[in-house]
Amino acid sequence: MMFRLTRSAVASIIAGAAVLAQAAPAFAGNAPTPSAGDTAWMLTSSLLVLMMSVPGLALFYGGLVRTKNMLSILTQTFAIVALMGVLWTIYGYSLSFGDGGPLNSYIGGFNKLFLKGVDASSTAPTFTPGHVIPEYAYFVFQMTFAMITPALIIGAFAERMKFSAVMLFTVLWSTIIYFPLAHWVWGVADPNAIVDAATELAAAGTEEAKKAAQDKIDGILASVGWIAGGLAPWMKGTGALDFAGGTVVHINAGIAGLVGAIMVGKRIGHGREAMPPHALTMSMIGASLLWVGWFGFNAGSNLEANGTTALAFVNTMVATAAAGLSWLLTEWAVKGKPSLLGLISGAVAGLVAVTPASGFAGPVGSLVLGLIVSPICLFFVSKVKNFFGYDDALDVFGVHCIGGITGAIATGLLVAPELGGVGITDYTNIGENFAGKYVMSTQMIAQITAVIATLLWSGIGSAILYKVVDALVGLRPAPDQEREGLDIAEHGERAYNY
Amino acid sequence: MMFRLTRSAVASIIAGAAVLAQAAPAFAGNAPTPSAGDTAWMLTSSLLVLMMSVPGLALFYGGLVRTKNMLSILTQTFAIVALMGVLWTIYGYSLSFGDGGPLNSYIGGFNKLFLKGVDASSTAPTFTPGHVIPEYAYFVFQMTFAMITPALIIGAFAERMKFSAVMLFTVLWSTIIYFPLAHWVWGVADPNAIVDAATELAAAGTEEAKKAAQDKIDGILASVGWIAGGLAPWMKGTGALDFAGGTVVHINAGIAGLVGAIMVGKRIGHGREAMPPHALTMSMIGASLLWVGWFGFNAGSNLEANGTTALAFVNTMVATAAAGLSWLLTEWAVKGKPSLLGLISGAVAGLVAVTPASGFAGPVGSLVLGLIVSPICLFFVSKVKNFFGYDDALDVFGVHCIGGITGAIATGLLVAPELGGVGITDYTNIGENFAGKYVMSTQMIAQITAVIATLLWSGIGSAILYKVVDALVGLRPAPDQEREGLDIAEHGERAYNY
Amino acid sequence: MMFRLTRSAVASIIAGAAVLAQAAPAFAGNAPTPSAGDTAWMLTSSLLVLMMSVPGLALFYGGLVRTKNMLSILTQTFAIVALMGVLWTIYGYSLSFGDGGPLNSYIGGFNKLFLKGVDASSTAPTFTPGHVIPEYAYFVFQMTFAMITPALIIGAFAERMKFSAVMLFTVLWSTIIYFPLAHWVWGVADPNAIVDAATELAAAGTEEAKKAAQDKIDGILASVGWIAGGLAPWMKGTGALDFAGGTVVHINAGIAGLVGAIMVGKRIGHGREAMPPHALTMSMIGASLLWVGWFGFNAGSNLEANGTTALAFVNTMVATAAAGLSWLLTEWAVKGKPSLLGLISGAVAGLVAVTPASGFAGPVGSLVLGLIVSPICLFFVSKVKNFFGYDDALDVFGVHCIGGITGAIATGLLVAPELGGVGITDYTNIGENFAGKYVMSTQMIAQITAVIATLLWSGIGSAILYKVVDALVGLRPAPDQEREGLDIAEHGERAYNY
Amino acid sequence: MKIVTAIIKPFKLDEVRDALTALGVHGLTVTEVKGYGRQKGHTEIYRGAEYAVSFLPKLKIEVAVASELVDKTIDAITTTARTGQIGDGKIFVSPLERAIRIRTGEKDADAL
Amino acid sequence: MKIVTAIIKPFKLDEVRDALTALGVHGLTVTEVKGYGRQKGHTEIYRGAEYAVSFLPKLKIEVAVASELVDKTIDAITTTARTGQIGDGKIFVSPLERAIRIRTGEKDADAL
């Protein structure tokens, strides 16, 4: 979901005569066809991201709650996934990636409700001019992101929210917070269109021809999500870099979780009763599957299977390993014992942090990012949380929001070629393989804008939605029910009957 | 495993000059070579289907039985997978996909025993003229289907059948019921051969040349599985549509399970003692992995990685989400509580129902199919089962057979272009991208024929085989052993030693 | 990681005009570009191998220990994976696959520390002249092998080694034992270079031109790992065949485990107290994921997605099924009951045995290999182990080392075309599709050399390293801590709080 | 008052419970226990190792009853829990001096 | 000496334990049990099947105390374990003839 082509990617493309040959027609406006390899990778990536949600995330979260609430976590996660699959097909895809017309910088449109006009031969552009993938593959890959994001939130108010409230909140939140935000950040221009226009410009003989082509380019670059296109005045046209969803997914879910945890209140007995994880084994399985599936999330976000995809894959591997190790060692030093929970929490923090950077940073940059994100998150989940006393049950804020912010900021730096990053791309610069100009200050402004915009939009918006849900169905079960456990109270089942 | 090319697929093929170029030689009879992308996808799909069986299905089933029988489910599933892997290599593949000569409409032959004549350069045709994949990939993909089908059956007579009986039954059932049925439905003609013959026909100048070519075509179309080719008189040459195995896998296993549950009798204490699932957590993991793996099952059945593959993938995603949600809501309305077991049962029902339709229906059609299949299955597992009082322990009949029938019938409707389906294909119609003529009445007759043929063949055949097994080794363990649990009685192990 | 191209692979390549066309430039020295299909497959394979370690191996091992040590296994496995990811990036890859210059037959060099000089457009050769994959994909695929190998060892001294000792040992062992060994066996020449030189030789007109070309070839063939190149005098230039790591991974880890189990001593209560597996369910999940992931391990080792990849896939499927079945039946006959643990142990034994043979043997050969390896391993884990009385807690030696040796030896036979194998390849023989000459005696000498070299290097080296670790941090926790369990004593957590 | 403690085979619980309720016993407490006795256990084999498992799963039922109800209680349990095979279990009767219902503070007979 | 056995609601354990320690009771033993009594259970539904679960999770606390401490002990438990709702549980007092501390062999009062 990066909205700019990395230079290395182009390089590797330009290199291959065969590919160029195939790419050429695109510039001439002919329809390119998807390659089986790219299609296979995107479908594989999509099922990997589904696996992140179920069973991955469900187990990671489920293992951390008490036995009596295990099923509530599993049910909420699985139900959110199913619900989002339906909403995405009906209107989510259209609102996020449809054409918003005049409002296109803020929201998609209704032109793709119920996948209108899409069939097996429809294609979607990638980030390499002349390359496409089946639109169905793009549609379903994006669907899996819309499935996991709301599911991430529930960890914050785990063990104490009514199932009906969770479901209703998911409908409202995805519609009002997620779909627009996804459009802001991922609503980008088709590289082919830009390259074609730029080619015209280059070829243009007369003045008005030049002007016409230039207008065309400007028009294309203007009709994108405002964060993607850097359309806010102070961004000066430099869009924020978010390769795979640091803002849209993690900061977004993290802040919504924090607000929820505060508004629904603490769990009965919080701080007094011991609430140890009921099955760390399950959390470890979950964390492992999150790691495995995350390659679809990050490397899949390149929308192709090429050298840049391999780079995103390597970064995801390295940052995660470094972050897991770093949390383990920090905890060992600080608390005296290296714990499994710390190790897997670090791994997840690393995955979150590298998400926005995965296709931009170099492996060594990712290694460093992994090493530093863990102590930061550990500080938040242990010190900060206790200091303020909010009950973010499964540390959605401490790991996803904080880790996401760390990654979003770091991306602005690590993309710099001097730091081993792949640099910026400018599709209009067809002469030199789309090489773009990286300016740290402007880039950091873009990154920070994206972070703050997400925190405000999701933070304030979520607060309102929780109030609405509370008014409509009530957020919290009766104390007795909470004490008996949500499994029996809400779902009439028990997780284990040994 | 669809035996007709969907029009959209062809469209997308025809579109791509590059591909056409590669396809062209095929018409001239040269050997096309597999693409790395298609090969990668088929191998990925194969391991995904293996993952459906172990650990997927094993956990989905295992979580639903009592602790004392957990290992018996895991062992039976894993052992069946291993056994079928061996049988498939020795003679299963040959009987299912070998050349049956004069008997070819009913059964394959012995020409591929022990993979005779197959090596790393052998190829198998896909559904796109001019495309092939390595035959080893086709062989192993099909193997995974032969592994999971008998494993599906055991859920019906769970907790009360001897391990030796299960193993013996599997050998007999796969040989006598499954391999022939697979041939009936999936024993299809090589598109390349048809297209080549059709090309000759078009090019034929003289009358006898025309006749010769026409005879060739007729010969090819006649030497296929009778259900695939619609060879029964009343089918008038219209074969049944079963994209990924609604009949061969789900109806087939479902009815065999029902018959088994009835013949082996109820579990001791059935109806009197409470028999709650011992670990819904495991069932949830299993259901999730079934969903993830099912993309290999359905989208892999396109034998390539193209737009139609993406369509099958999307349908599998959408129908499952809709069915999970629909079961959850129905149960919530009817029984007052939304349960995890209901949610995952619905998801599985959706997966089963969309299986035959996955490459033919459109996403909206699949959405509707998912919404309706759950209430139907819920009605069967709660009302119908209790009414007749048979002990289909894990609802193999209620979910797989009923869901499979729903899907098989629905496929006949949803394939209709007016309903967003991809329509029918006719390889002899090379002029218009192999566009075929869809006639609802004839198509429904074909679908119903396939359903009934499967129910009869598998129902009656299985009944006989259970009798044989009972006579040879006995179906049921001693009451004391059943009470102690099959884990200790049959396998000398316990699942948990906490 | 095979270092010779299988003939069938070439055949299938030569067959495809399209591919040849793409391959052609290579001979002329131009840079070929990676195909999306091969890239997709290598990335998929890499995440599959990661999944083998976490959660696969962790669960397979964890389920077999007592509850009180569950987390210690999970933590050790996950931490080793994280640690190796970091080491591999910093210097492991360079030492294993860098250029060792004059020492290149024994060890790689420092030229790739911190991935120096590698970017998204760098490529690595495959085994088909004219084919390459992104170097990042090769780097990360190899990384996953370096992650799982040390993790395999811990099963031998499970439940009784300090976490600090395990971590320190891993650093030393991977650096001093694994990286060099990987280089010995997998440090191979670039086929493209050989073919180019051979082409020159063929084209050479003058004598000195001939000589120059010949010298070039000799130079290339001499600068490889000594086992790969058969550089030991008695090997006469015939390198050992190890398709996916029978020696480097399994024999290597297996012997290191045995030595460790002996040096750290038996578990308290070993032989007196019952120590049944605490959760065979987890072991079954682990074994299943090992099987699923192993396709990445074996079929991924072909570095491409072609017919040979499919062959390796099929062999992995068939040998595993046969071995699982064979262990089950042997146990049934000998001990009276077919157990799940036996079944999955057999499957793992089959996976281990087929690893070195997977790309060389035919499916029937693999079937036989699977059938025989299980009884051999069963004999070692039951009889031999009890006879000598060492406490190889999870049978790392009995299954991985013995299974690996069986496979390594068998590979020398099963590669023979007369036995359905794919035969030997010789890149210099460009005339006849690189057909090489197979001589059983020489090949067996090479295989046995590889086995013995691995046993000695790893056995003696590990013994020294355990001593060092013992001196530095101590191998074993206090008896009370061991009795309380490593989870609480070492990690301050408990696996289950039901 | 007495405490009647019975060790029974797990699958007999429901029958015993019903028999006791029929007697007018309003409550009881059940504990999962492992029993060692004449009844032979089984052996489990894990790879090489064989384990003789001599402790078998049983249920312990504790019922506080008024003294006059003791015989009836014993009969009810014996008749329902009996299968006639080794391992059916035991019944133990011990003195109970006081009983209190926590909710109300009611004492002795009223507390049961 | 007496053995005081209390059946309580699980989430009350910590409070009861603290109250007893305050009394100077140095030890106790806790067992997870299932209780059947006036308190209604719940029904669980799995696909078709409905189960009425009448056994509820409780904790059994056993404390050996010197006879003079019995009343205080009972008070401590009743006050802390009481929620006023059905199912709060019972307290049973039985005679304890001897007590031995395994580690030292100390007897009776000294053993507690």
Next chain:
Amino acid sequence: MKIVTAIIKPFKLDEVRDALTALGVHGLTVTEVKGYGRQKGHTEIYRGAEYAVSFLPKLKIEVAVASELVDKTIDAITTTARTGQIGDGKIFVSPLERAIRIRTGEKDADAL
């Protein structure tokens, strides 16, 4: 008859059992319990939160024996279950009025 109840460290079970069988005690019942006493527990840390776990896993062994066997039984248990460290556990002896073998209806001594 008496009921001898012993709280011991889990890993001592087999030794104790053997010692009792040697005495001619034919059966016993074991329960997993959590013990609170002088023996310090450990602390567990999960991310931020620290928990002091003061309840330790113990096994409760119940043996019904003829009165004359009580002393022997106590000795057997003390000697085998002792490690000399805090937490070895306790032995309690309570009166047992009646014992019945469910299978046969045998009473008292014959029932043990």
